[in-house]
Amino acid sequence: MSAKAALLFLTLVCCAAPARAQFPTQPPVSPVTPPTTPALAPPTPAPAAGPPRPVTETTTSDRREGSNNQKTWHFIGHVEMDQGGDTKIYADDVWAYTGEDRAIATGNVVFAQGSNRISAEHAEFNTETRLGTFYNAWGMTTVKPSAQAPRPGQISAPTMTGQENVVYFFGETVEKIGPKKYKITNGGFSTCVQPTPRWDLHAGTVILNVDHYTWMTNAVLNVKGVPMFYLPVLYYPTKREDRATGFLIPTYGTSSLRGQSIHNAFFWAIDRSEDLTVMHDWFSKTGQGVGSEYRYNMGGGNDGTFRAYMLDEHATTYVIDGVEQPPTQAQRSYDIRANANQLLPGNLRARANVNYFSSIVSSQTFNTNIYDASRNQRSFGGNVVGAWRSYTLNATLDHSEYFYSQTDSSISGSWPRIQLMRNERPIADSPAYFSMTGEFARLLRDTKSTSASSTGVAIATENDQGLNRFDVSPQIRYPFKKWQWFTVNSTLSARETYYTRSYAPSADPLQSSTTVIDEGINRPVFTFQAQITGPVFNRIWDTPENGYAEKFKHTIEPVMTIDRTSSVDNFNRIIQFDGIDAYVGGTRYTYGLNNRFYAKRKVAPGQPAQAREIFDVEVAQSYYTDQRQSLYDRQYQTTLGATSEAASHFSPIALNVRAMPTNEINATVRAEFDSRYHALRTISAQASYAVTQLGQLSVGWSKRALIPELAQFNNPAFLDQSVNANANVHTRDNRYGANYSFNYDVLHSTLVQQQVTGFYNAQCCGLAFQYQTYNYGISSLSPIPADHRFFLSFTLAGLGNFSPFNGALSGAPH
DSSP states (O other): OOHHHHHHHHHHOOOOOOOOOOOOSSOOOSOOOSSOSOSSOOOOOOOOOSSOOOHHHHEEOSEEEEETTTTEEEEEEEEEEEOSTTEEEEEEEEEEETTTTEEEEEEEEEEEETTEEEEEEEEEEETTTOOEEEEEEEEEEEEOOOOOOOOTTOSSOOOOSSSSEEEEEEEEEEEEEETTEEEEEEEEEESOOSSSOSEEEEEEEEEEETTTEEEEEEEEEEETTEEEEEEEEEEEEOOSSSOOOEEOBOEEEEETTTEEEEEEEEEEEEETTEEEEEEEEEETTTEEEEEEEEEEEEETTEEEEEEEEEEEEOOBOOEETTEEOOOBOOEEEEEEEEEEEEEETTTEEEEEEEEEESOHHHHHHHOOSHHHHTOOEEEEEEEEEEEETTEEEEEEEEEEEEESSSSOEEEEEEEEEEEEEEEEEEOTTSSOEEEEEEEEEEEEEEEEEEEEOTTSOEEEEEEEOOEEEEEEEEEEEEEEEEETTEEEEEEEEEEEEEESOEEOOOSSTTSOOSOEESOOEEEEEEEEEEEEEOOOEEEEEEOTTOSSOSEEEEEEEEEEEEEEEOOOTTGGGSOOOSGGGOOOOEEEEEEEEEEEEEEEEESSTTSOEEEEEEEEEEEEEEEESSGGGGGSOTTSTTTTTOOGGGOOSBOOEEEEEEEOSSSSEEEEEEEEEETTTTEEEEEEEEEEEEETTTEEEEEEEEEEOOOTTSTTSSOGGGOEEEEEEEEEEEOTTSSEEEEEEEEEETTTTEEEEEEEEEEEEOSSEEEEEEEEEEEOOTTSSOSSOEEEEEEEEEEETTBOBOOOTTOTTTSSOO
């Protein structure tokens, strides 16, 4: 670290405080914070009950001598003074001046209250106010922190091993200057109660106000006896029972792009249901950033989190693997993330969310987790839901913008979308059911692009295809379930939909126009659907001697769904947004076969065995009487967005395989095969193995194949094959742990990102680090090719830390 960076670090890191709170999911009724207890907590005297008794009655010793008309007493040998409650003072010799309410103790002086102790060479104190001074003193106190759950995505909970913290403190003098206030001169404290503490803090002056704060001046942090850094002023709260306001221990980081960094935060415990964290990041090469996070939990499901961050960066150059990279541009950007839940009158509930950034480049290069670093979309919205007997309401606002480049994007969503539904109810005493849905939606679709003219001037173009849509759909359903081995679920529905805009008429009946006009159209459609399952075939094997299961069962389920849709004459004029607009007309036959395997296993010794599904294979395909139906069938991933050249009477063959032989093992495979060219379109596989006390391992693989004869699969630019993995291991006592993850682009033989995180938690301190390399590649919107990052964080018992805003060291701050 440079001298300038070190000076800034010592200036910013002027205090350290407890870790931040985790809100409960239910209304808060008790403290829910990580250890925000005092790091230094001398015994607190119990309140006096009634008038104090004479010192001669509350003190025992080997012998005593009285003088000055019995106003001065000298207690000699094994002196024990009872101060009331569980508070006592022990010494070899005590002079008590009853006329002055003063006492002087010498020789092995011990001040005891419960499990807390202060030892000194000698002490002077007031026997009535119980205030005094201990000389060449040291003490111990026990702090029991609240339980802390791991953060989302964190490899472990940042708590010390053991169930409580023992704090050791010392000083030339320890003055008790108030009922819960102490002043320590030329002393300090540590939570490592060992012959050689791993760390301790020395200070010229320590003001300890129990249940309030601790103030230190001229403090030096020593690790293994080696001075690490000097703190001119250190302030932290000393509350046992609640979250506490204070500065958090900083995090140090470094990256190829932004240089060295110091991440600081101040936590404000507003009250038991609200808190605010203010953060500041300093980067040696690019600038600085500031942010804040406000959280609240009012109970009853009323809660929310609001985060805002602004990054001010100046232009810079950097080197990756010895090669100087093109300079980055100066920019100022912001990032806003929020979510809130609120219970409203009238049996309504509201939700809101924001995930918005001002710069796609800043968002991808600043964040460390793979999701945010590759995210091309920003959004905001909310919804209100309600239910009253047989009616439900859902009103949604949704605005999403997807970036194809730094200047080209498309907007989608609904502003608003209001749906009122009459839930399914029996028709009189018949076995049939009736339901009805009505919806109004203002649907968004707006494409923005920027191109350069022949003169070099940027030209912005916009194509707005948004419209209003009104839709009403009554439905009657009749389930036939007389036989368990054969069921038919039949549905008859009508749908009336009106669009305020449409495509212009096209001369080609198979091809839609691309021109949107302000001409409304109406589309009526009738559908009949029958879902048939069976006949179902079962076979059971009794295996009492089998070590895995005492019984196995195999089930074969033929399935077929028949969809008959009335003709839609104006289909080519309908702007497609979702499944409501995708009724082509004609009949669709979806057929498949489900194979399911069950095992009856004992979950625990002495308990009855339970049946569980351990393996299943599902195969399905569809046949369409109208080839256009294959372009809009949302049952298959590879058909959506296909062009008319890919239209076929047959859908791809979909294969789904899932295996879960134990609670620890889970694996899935999904694939789609082209039935015309007998080639694989896409395939993906995921597997995970978890051991609760030791960690977990997950691996994923996906591939999009090349089919020269098939549109959208014959372009090499759309090919993709990638592998990702994540391994998380830790010891049973959570003292040591590590996490490793990577994403590998097989097609381009490129390691997109890899990240290793490790931690060590001792009884009184902890250390966590993270190293990451990120290769943005040619497909990224980021102008930088790669970045290397490193983060380091310390944890001291009773003093907490936090995670930087950009997701390093386990993600969002907590």
